[in-house]
Amino acid sequence: MRVLPAILIVTATLGVTGCAGSMESSSDFLSRSGAMIAEQGKRLAEFAGGLVNSQDDKRYQQEIDTLFAQPMIDPLTRYLETHSADTNRARQLQQVVTERDRRCGEIGRTYASRDATTANLQRMRGGYLYSCPDEVQAFAVRVKKQASRTLAQPSPLPAPEPQAAPAPAASAEPPPSLEVASADFADALNRKRNSNCYLLYTIKNYTQALEACRQPAERGDAKAQQHMGSVSLARRDYRSAKAWAERSAAQNHAAGQLLLGRLYQDGQGVKQDQRRGLELISQAADQGLAEARFSAGLAYLNGLGTSPDPARAERYLKLAAVDGHIASHLALATLHESQGEPQQARHWLRQAARKGSAEAQFLLGQSYASGSTGAVDNQEAYVWYSLAVLNGNAKAKQAIDGQQALLSDEQLSAANTRIQDGINGKWQ
Known part of the structure; x- marks a missing residue:
């Protein structure tokens, strides 16, 4: 099993001493936020990709409408x-x-x-x-x-005609063959x-993908082969997963190399070989595949198939983060916290939170509430906990009221404005 970095764990104790009025106010605010989202056509159910991603979703939909x-x-x-x-x-x-x-x-x-x-x-x-x-x-x-039917029909016998001198042969082109376009x-x-x-x-839609990808994969399409391998892995058919991954990787397809590398890492369908796994994953990472760069970063961070190398791990993770790979942002936050660099840890959490990661929004709220990666800021904690809740993170719900109890009316008003700006992707 792959070793994942510990997700930033913060042991903050949050006060939950607010009165009934403060609890009602918090709920009222979240309800109003939901109403505002509905008015703008941004239903919470469409936030699956994150609050910022909802802005991308709107842009994508405009493309479709055009x-x-x-x-x-x-x-x-x-x-x-x-x-x-x-x-x-x-x-x-x-x-x-x-x-x-x-x-x-x-x-x-x-x-x-x-x-x-x-x-x-x-x-x-x-x-x-x-x-x-x-x-x-x-x-x-x-x-x-x-x-075919026309050719099969007998032609009527023509009436006899007087003999005439033979006419010169016509130079008309033959009718186009139906087979010309077969290729x-x-x-x-x-x-x-x-x-x-x-x-x-x-x-x-993996069930239909398995059937749809089979023919292209058997024809030699490397991407279809990787899809067949990934779906087989999801179905725990490790033998098929290995076979398809090998065929895809043999064509130097990065996603196929990554899949085969992970099979070697986990010993699924093959004898576990961490070194061979890292070799394949590094090949995919060097082709620019963000997910492979993330996996290579984890391998060097945790010493899977190699000696631990935090500097090399950071290089791979940063390359993946530049491509928008959210898990790499979280891994970088963990890495910098472990190295005693709280401001850098908070930087990477903030980047992921602004890209719409509910987990990063929750962790950033914890960071501001406890001061584990910088100064305590209860107003910012309230903002990020609220955005995490609106983004579907249930863990943040119980923390919001404790933070609200620590805010003045002026701070709460400013926080609510920040939350609405976050919903609209307007970051300061």
Whole structure:
């Protein structure tokens, strides 16, 4: 099992001496905050990615609205291919898939009512093969069947005509073969199969992803192979996880290297080998994969497959943090606290909290309440505990009232303004 750094533990004792009036005031404020969020179209249920991430979600939704306002299908497909691995856009990806499939369905129904001719097939293929290969293929089957029926029908015997001098042979080109586009069909269909695999994995529909990824993985797609390995690992099918991870890693796919490295670290499907695990994870980290950089940082921090090396661990963790990897921010906060650098620890907690991590918001509240990583600031503690609650962290609820009891009315008003600014992503 991998050793994770201890999450910043603070043994602060918070006063809970507020009267009934203070408790009611705190609840009232949270209710008002919820109402304000609702008025702005920011339901708490949509805060899964964090308060700051809700600003990203709004921006992503604006992109989708613009995308849907135009009538073309290919821009939807390009969006799916560009963002298929972005878990932050999972909700938008589902919307785009639904709309793309709806538009392709309309095209399919339109051509189902048209004559099954080669000319119509050429027209359909030219306009819709990239995004709607299944519908184009279905129409091509109709055209091919129609051509077969036409050839099979006996021609009526012509009436005898007087003999005439033979006319010169016409130089007309032969009709286009239905097989000419077979390579195009295969390419478009494979691209769509790959895209479906990536999307299902991204939105964590692992049951369907396992089926959708199998064909691309067997064709040799390294990303699909890694997805097959990850889903197999989630299903505790360690033998399959190892087999797919090895195939993906053999193609130098960073996520496949990371997966195989973790299997070696944990001894799942293979004999445990921490050194080999770190070697594979480092290869993935050196390709720039943030999650691999985080794992490499933990390995050097905890001495997994190597001697502990805090300096090297910090370098990897900072690289991951620059890419927005929240767990790396928390690990850096723990590292700096253990090294007696409270201000640096609080810096990394604040960075993660502002990026929307409910855990970081809770820990930052504890930091300000106890003074474990800097000066005590009850107003800031109240702000971050409140944001953590609004972001779904139940542990912060019991701490809010204790902090409120330590604030003046003026401080509480200023704190409430800060909370609303935090909800809107307006950090000072």
